Amino acid sequence: MKEFELKYGCNPNQKPARIYMEDGSDLPIEILSGRPGFINFLDAFNSYQLVKELKEALGLPAAASFKHVSPTSAAVGIKMSANLKKACFVDDVEGLDDSPIATAYARARGTDRLCSFGDWIALSDKCDVTCAQIIKREVSDGIIAPDYDPEALEILRSKRSGNYNIVRIDPSYVPQERETKQVFGITFEQGRNNFKINRELLGNIVTVNKNLHEEAVRDMIVSLITLKYTQSNSVCYAVDGQAIGVGAGQQSRIHCTRLAGGKADTWFLRQHEKVLNLPWRPDIGRPDRDNAVDGYINKNEEDVTADGVWERYFTKKPEPFTDAEKRAYLDSVTGVTLGSDAFFPFSDSIVRGSMSGVQYVAEPGGSKRDDEVIRCCNEKNMVMCFTGMRLFHH
Secondary structure (H helix, E strand, O other): OOEEEEOOOOOOOOOOEEEEOOOOOOOOEEEEEOOOOHHHHHHHHHHHHHHHHHHHHHOOOEEEEEEOOEEEEEEEOOOOOHHHHHHOOOOOOOOHHHOHHHHHHHHHHHHOOOOOOOEEEEEOOOEOHHHHHHHHOOOEEEEEEOOEOHHHHHHHHOHHHHOOEEEEEOOOOOOOOEEEEEEOOEEEEEEOOOOOOOHHHHOOEOOOOOOOOHHHHHHHHHHHHHHHOOOOOEEEEEEOOEEEEEEEOOOOHHHHHHHHHHHHHHHHHOOOHHHHOOOEOOOOOHHHHHHHHHHHHHOOOOOOOOOOOHHHOEOOOOOOOOHHHHHHHHHOOOOEEEEEOOOOOOOHHHHHHHOOOEEEEEEOOOOOOHHHHHHHHHHOOOEEEEOOOOOOOO
């Protein structure tokens, strides 16, 4: 297939639209089901690069959940605790511990379930039956993977009345070294960002504390590769082999840090016993449950514990989740990594990160206030690496 005609571009008025290889060669993909759109393919090709690089860097199966050309999360296939399975709504999935690729997606989808609603999925490895069963019950736009087990493919094809978007990509495909895009009729050209993120990138530890253990190295790599495919400005909190809070596309770095930190806090608080033991009505669907959990933790537009409201979600009125209880729980969190796609210009992001359990920081360095940022990390006994490499993505 040398080209694929799309219904429209980013919006329905943007026609005609297609994807094709500029050199006239065949596309490195096969569409197995559905008819992916312009934004679907943007998500697919960005997300597949992310999981492919994670697999190459860490040697573990990887998955990503993408929305509007940024990851809601990415993760590698590390076994999940019982509480984490329950918080991610996969505690009922049989065989999860035996499927690293399904575990990776369960982590990625379970991190920020509000943002992952209607996601595009990327897998580094073949989609197996366990992974397909998880995907089947979630609201999702499509998936890209190097291959699919026959039974898994049939499960996925049953979604959306047979119109679920399924793309197989050639894992041996290597893009050209130069890439182009047009804006306002003007063509931009640049070399591809083929920079490799690995253990060697983390050798410049600039803080007094230099105790960078292997789990933290793994989480720094997860954070930085996630940022490489996140719309800038961006920061990423990571722990336990997964991105737990992504702040994308903000003009101010502290806003990125606050946004991502709030998502990380919500991820941790979903594992609190009060949230794990909410008395759900048996007829509540997964999206409504996601919204209610977020409302219970963050006290959003609707107080889900208010009289006349809680009855829609629960069999009995939940106890309030107080600010003091949440703060006490978050104060017990440790071992979190904070990555940034460019330098921190002020120490405010370090202070905000410390409120979400950050102990490890990876950023390029190069700010006029590097000394101030390093001093703040030292005061909080953090380990910070200067990578020397900016990771802007647009």
